[in-house]
Amino acid sequence: METASSFSMVMQVLTDPVALLWTFVGTFMGLVFGSLPGLTATMGIALLVPITYSFSPIHALGMMLGVYVGGIAGGAVSAVLLNIPGTPSAVVTTLDGYPMAQQGRAAKALGWAATASFFGGFISWLILATLAPQVAKFALSFGPPEYAALALFGLMIIATVSGKSLIKGIIAGLIGVWLSLFGVDPIMGDFRFTFGNVNLMSGIATMPALIGFYAIPQILQSLSEEETRELHTTTLNLSDFIPSLKEVWRHKINVIRSSIIGTLIGIIPATGGNIASFIAYDQAKRFSKNPEEFGKGSPDGVIASEAANNGITGGAMIPLLTLGIPGDSVTAVLLGGLMIHGLQPGPQLFSKQPEIILGIFTTLLIANIFMWLIQLVGIKFFVRILKVPNYFLAPMLVILAMVGSFALRNNLFDVWITLLLGLFGYLMALAGFPTAPTVLGLVLGPMLESEIRRSLILSGGDWRVFFVRPISGLFIGLSLLIVLTVAVKSYKQRKKAEEAAVTI
Amino acid sequence: MKSRAAEYWVIAILSICALFFIYQAQYVSDLTLPGGIGPRTFPLITFWSILILNACLLTLMLWKKKRAKKGVPSEEEAQTKRIWRIIPYIPRRSLLVILMCLLLVILWRYLGFLVVSFLFVAGASLFLVPAEKRSVWRSLVLAGVYTGVIYLLFVYVFKIPLA
Numbered sequence: 246m247e248t249a250s251s252f253s254m255v256m257q258v259l260t261d262p263v264a265l266l267w268t269f270v271g272t273f274m275g276l277v278f279g280s281l282p283g284l285t286a287t288m289g290i291a292l293l294v295p296i297t298y299s300f301s302p303i304h305a306l307g308m309m310l311g312v313y314v315g316g317i318a319g320g321a322v323s324a325v326l327l328n329i330p331g332t333p334s335a336v337v338t339t340l341d342g343y344p345m346a347q348q349g350r351a352a353k354a355l356g357w358a359a360t361a362s363f364f365g366g367f368i369s370w371l372i373l374a375t376l377a378p379q380v381a382k383f384a385l386s387f388g389p390p391e392y393a394a395l396a397l398f399g400l401m402i403i404a405t406v407s408g409k410s411l412i413k414g415i416i417a418g419l420i421g422v423w424l425s426l427f428g429v430d431p432i433m434g435d436f437r438f439t440f441g442n443v444n445l446m447s448g449i450a451t452m453p454a455l456i457g458f459y460a461i462p463q464i465l466q467s468l469s470e471e472e473t474r475e476l477h478t479t480t481l482n483l484s485d486f487i488p489s490l491k492e493v494w495r496h497k498i499n500v501i502r503s504s505i506i507g508t509l510i511g512i513i514p515a516t517g518g519n520i521a522s523f524i525a526y527d528q529a530k531r532f533s534k535n536p537e538e539f540g541k542g543s544p545d546g547v548i549a550s551e552a553a554n555n556g557i558t559g560g561a562m563i564p565l566l567t568l569g570i571p572g573d574s575v576t577a578v579l580l581g582g583l584m585i586h587g588l589q590p591g592p593q594l595f596s597k598q599p600e601i602i603l604g605i606f607t608t609l610l611i612a613n614i615f616m617w618l619i620q621l622v623g624i625k626f627f628v629r630i631l632k633v634p635n636y637f638l639a640p641m642l643v644i645l646a647m648v649g650s651f652a653l654r655n656n657l658f659d660v661w662i663t664l665l666l667g668l669f670g671y672l673m674a675l676a677g678f679p680t681a682p683t684v685l686g687l688v689l690g691p692m693l694e695s696e697i698r699r700s701l702i703l704s705g706g707d708w709r710v711f712f713v714r715p716i717s718g719l720f721i722g723l724s725l726l727i728v729l730t731v732a733v734k735s736y737k738q739r740k741k742a743e744e745a746a747v748t749i
Numbered sequence: 750m751k752s753r754a755a756e757y758w759v760i761a762i763l764s765i766c767a768l769f770f771i772y773q774a775q776y777v778s779d780l781t782l783p784g785g786i787g788p789r790t791f792p793l794i795t796f797w798s799i800l801i802l803n804a805c806l807l808t809l810m811l812w813k814k815k816r817a818k819k820g821v822p823s824e825e826e827a828q829t830k831r832i833w834r835i836i837p838y839i840p841r842r843s844l845l846v847i848l849m850c851l852l853l854v855i856l857w858r859y860l861g862f863l864v865v866s867f868l869f870v871a872g873a874s875l876f877l878v879p880a881e882k883r884s885v886w887r888s889l890v891l892a893g894v895y896t897g898v899i900y901l902l903f904v905y906v907f908k909i910p911l912a
Contacts, residue, residue, distance in 0.1 A: 299908045412806045416763070419799050423770075426795065430788035435778040437788055438770065465847065468877065469840035636842070640873035641895055643850060644866050648899060651862075652909040660854050668847060669762070675837050676755035694791045702782050 254600045258607040264307045267300065268608055271311020272615040273623075278312065279319020280627045282329040283467035283635060284642075286316025287575045291459045292642065294452060294582040295649030302586045303604045307612070309582045310605065313575060314366055314612040317518060317555055318620070321358035321547075322627045325351055334518020334554035337526045341539065341546030348542050352624075356486040357544050358551045359620035360493065361500060365552035366613035368504035369511065369559025373566075374606050380567040381595035387568075389703060390710050393696035394717035394724075396689045399570045400682065401724040402514045405731040408679035417678045421686020422693065424449050424666075431695040432702075444658040451581040451687060453650035453659040454666050458684055459578065460646040461667020462674045467635045487621060496548055499529050503549040507556020512563050514572035518554035525553030559609065566590050566605065569692070574681040577688045585653075755837035756810060764803050767796040842877055849873055862911040866896040 258264050271293065278289030289312045297305035320335030325342035338358060345354035387395075404418035405411055427438045428448030439445040493500070503525035510521035529549035530539045539546050564570045569591035571577040583590060588601060595602055620627070650663040670680055704710035712718045774789050774796070781787040839847070853869045860868075871892035875883060903909045 295909075296902075296907055410806075412802050412809070416799060416802050416806070419795055419802070420763070422795050423792075423799065426792045430778075432782070433778065433780065433788055435780075435788045437777045437792065438773060440773075461850075465839075465843040468842040468846060634878075636877035636879075637874055637891070639846060639877065640870045643846065643853075643873070644870060644895070644899060647850075647853065647857075648862070648866075648903060648911065651911065652903060652907075655910060657854065657858055660857065664850055664854055667850075671843075671847075672755055672759055672762075672837060675752055675839075676759045677752055678759060697791070698782075698786055701786060 254603045255607050257600075258303060258604050259611070261303070264304050264608070265611065267297075267304045268307035268311045268611050269615050269619075271308035272315040272612050273311075273619055275312035275315020275317075276319040276322075276616065276619060276627060277315075277630055279316040279331050279335075280322040280630055281633070281638070282323050282327065282331055283463060284638075285332050285459075285463065285575075286313055286319075287578050288459050288463050289316045290575065290578045290582060291452075291456045292645050292649055294578070294585065295456075295652045297582070298585065298652055300586075302588055302601060303608070305582070305586050306601075306605055307608045309579055310608045311612045311615065313579060314555070314558055314609065314616050315619070316575075317558055318359065318362040318366075318551070318616050319627065320554070321362065321551055322355065322624075323631055325354045325358060325547075326628060326631060332518070334522060334557065335550070336519050337522040337550035338547055338554075340526070340550075341541070341543045342550075344540070344542035345544070345547065350485070350542065352485040353488075353544065354542075354547050355620070355624055356488055357547045359486075359617055359624075360488050361503070361548040361551040362555040363613055363617035364500045365504040365507055365555035366558055366616065367610070368501065368552075369508040369556040370606070370610050370613060371559075372505075372508045373559035373562050373609070377563050377567050377602075378595060380563060381592040384567050384592040385596070387592070387716065388714075389696045389699035390714050390717040391720070392568075393693060393700055394711060394720035395568055395570050396693040396696060398720040398724045399514050399564075399572070400685055400689050400693065402727055403573070403685050404682040405727050407681045409677065411728070411731050411735055413676075413678045414682050417673065417680065418682035418686040420673075421683040421688070422690035424454055424683075424687050425690030426694075431691055432698050442658075444656060449662055450653055450659055452585060452653055453663045454687055455578050455581050455684060456646050456650055457663040457666030458670040458680050458687075459574070460642065461663065462670040462680065464639050464642050464646075465667075465671045466674060468639055486624060496545065498532075499545055499548050500552050502528060502532075503552035504556040507553035508560035510553070511557035511560020511572070514564065514570065517573050518557045521553040521557050522550040525549040525556075555613075558613075562605070562609070566594065566602065567592060571685060571688060574684050577681075577684045580688050752837075753810070754835055756806075758837055760803050760807055763799055767799045767803070771796045771800075845876055846873060863896060863900060866899065867892045870895050 274293055275286060275289055278284045279286060290309055293312050294309060297308050300308065317332060317334060320330055320332030321338045321342065323329050323331040324335040324338040325346050328339050328343040330336045330339055342354045342358065345351065400418050404414040406414070408414040408417070425448070427445050428436070429446070430437055436446060506525040506528065507518070507521040510516045510524065526546060526549045529545050530536045533539065533545055535543070561572050561576050564572050565576045565580060569580070569589065571580045580590060588594065588598070646663060647660050650659040651657065653659055670683070673680060673683070700710050701708070711721055771793065774793050777789040777792065779787050779789050849869055849872060853865050857865045871888045874891055875885065875888040900911060903911050
């Protein structure tokens with residue numbers, strides 16, 4: 246009975262032309278954002294979520310997940326043709342993708358990138374669909390102390406590893422938590438820091454803040470970069486684009502191994518596609534019969550990198566959907582988008598709204614298929630897009646950001662929030678503060694506060710509640726361990742650098 | 750070197766804001782549920798943590814600067830203009846967009862979305878383009894088409910009103 250109802254829900258999505266259309270549009274826009282250096286999947290989701298305000302949750306999910314999948318995969322286009330990764334996760338793709346383009350094999354490299362991305366996404370989707378329901382079942386037993394510890398863990402891990410400085414990372418996370426403190430107190434319902442302003446009574450809206458932190462600084466930074474784009478497209482022969490089945494079969498082990506690495510890395514918070522692709526690339530080189538070809542235009546290098554960074558998509562969705570904890574900035578923005586549509590990811594979503602979960606699973610698979618097909622058919626378009634200079638794109642993206650903030654509540658106050666936080670985010674970026682912890686702090690702040698306070702109410706004010714329960718104790722222990730490890734490591738590095746300077 | 754001025758500015762802004770919010774926290778209810786903590790506690794922990802970490806960061810920066818002074822100044826340090834040691838260096842094009850964004854939001858209330866968006870896109874696409882590639886007509890057409898498309902999409906397709 247359950248299987249039959251699940252099947253009918255999946256069919257509902259598959260036969261809904263509007264859902265398919267928005268998934269297609271989302272994937273296409275994601276590929277555009279991913280292809281252009283300086284624009285990322287995170288920025289794409291932040292800017293395109295406002296379009297979905299009036300959509301049904303399933304249609305909105307189609308759009309958002311499409312942007313996510315397309316945005317990650319699109320990074321390979323500029324990595325291969327320009328030697329500039331379109332997204333941070335495509336850094337490793339440049340190592341072999343660009344040499345292939347220089348050798349006149351750009352189409353082959355792009356074809357392998359698209360195909361490996363599809364397989365990476367598909368294998369990670371399989372793992373997500375298998376693993377997520379089990380994790381959600383387990384997470385049903387979690388209480389407030391476990392959620393408080395998880396939120397702390399998610400925040401601490403990203404604050405400690407996302408920047409060069411541990412202190413800056415933690416401050417950035419605290420800024421996000423600070424922004425989440427305005428408005429109604431989550432437990433007692435009292436107003437806090439509203440300064441008599443009606444707009445602040447419901448707090449700082451998440452989407453305008455996310456757009457501010459993720460779109461404005463990136464637009465401003467992209468304008469400061471010199472534009473010297475040299476495309477290697479003269480020999481882009483599209484007949485070479487699609488790898489034959491025989492070729493795919495030959496590389497099957499690399500594809501599967503890299504996809505699994507990507508998925509597993511994606512589950513761990515604060516890791517991301519660049520780490521996954523580095524590890525997958527290293528493994529591919531280690532197991533290769535021709536390791537000397539890596540870095541000189543080996544298709545295996547492109548396959549490993551792209552399969553792993555798209556494997557992240559399914560992996561990162563596991564903690565997001567089952568625990569409501571985003572592992573990185575993309576999933577944090579995705580969480581913001583889901584919450585706008587009244588969806589609160591976590592184990593309850595699996596038991597109370599299984600149709601949404603099935604919708605997410607189905608849409609993610611469709612987005613992967615679209616991502617592959619769009620690239621196969623329209624790769625020449627994405628190549629042409631690379632020629633659009635930033636000075637034309639920047640004003641349009643600013644307008645989209647402002648309109649997106651305004652459209653949430655038809656309120657200019659939100660536009661001011663976007664602009665001011667965007668300018669502060671830009672200043673933070675200039676000063677070397679990472680913005681990912683701020684975004685996570687903003688999203689996880691309310692959860693952290695309310696769950697800590699609920700735990701203390703339940704325990705009668707006994708703080709030991711966080712340490713005596715095994716899961717919360719484990720996550721708090723891990724958080725402390727990570728902070729200590731990073732602190733000791735950076736201290737040792739500084740000492741080493743000082744010693745080296747003295748020797749010179 | 751250019752980033753150091755930005756670091757000082759971030760620390761200063763954060764510290765002033767944290768102090769202000771610590772002061773403002775006295776107006777937040779101090780009621781607590783039995784065994785729990787009140788609406789004021791968590792914000793105070795956050796603001797004090799930011800202040801303490803800012804102090805640590807500042808100390809670390811000053812200590813590094815003091816140690817660096819003992820040696821020969823780096824080439825970058827020597828070449829950095831005095832002004833960029835006080836004001837964060839922002840490239841000309843980025844600064845232009847920042848000022849135009851401020852104008853956009855201020856004028857939105859009075860002129861409405863269609864006019865401000867048109868003016869913003871036209872102005873920005875005209876001034877950001879290198880002088881040799883500048884074309885007034887191209888900027889006007891781009892602004893008109895883009896503003897029109899965004900307006901039609903949001904208002905008529907997505908049913909989201911724009912003022």
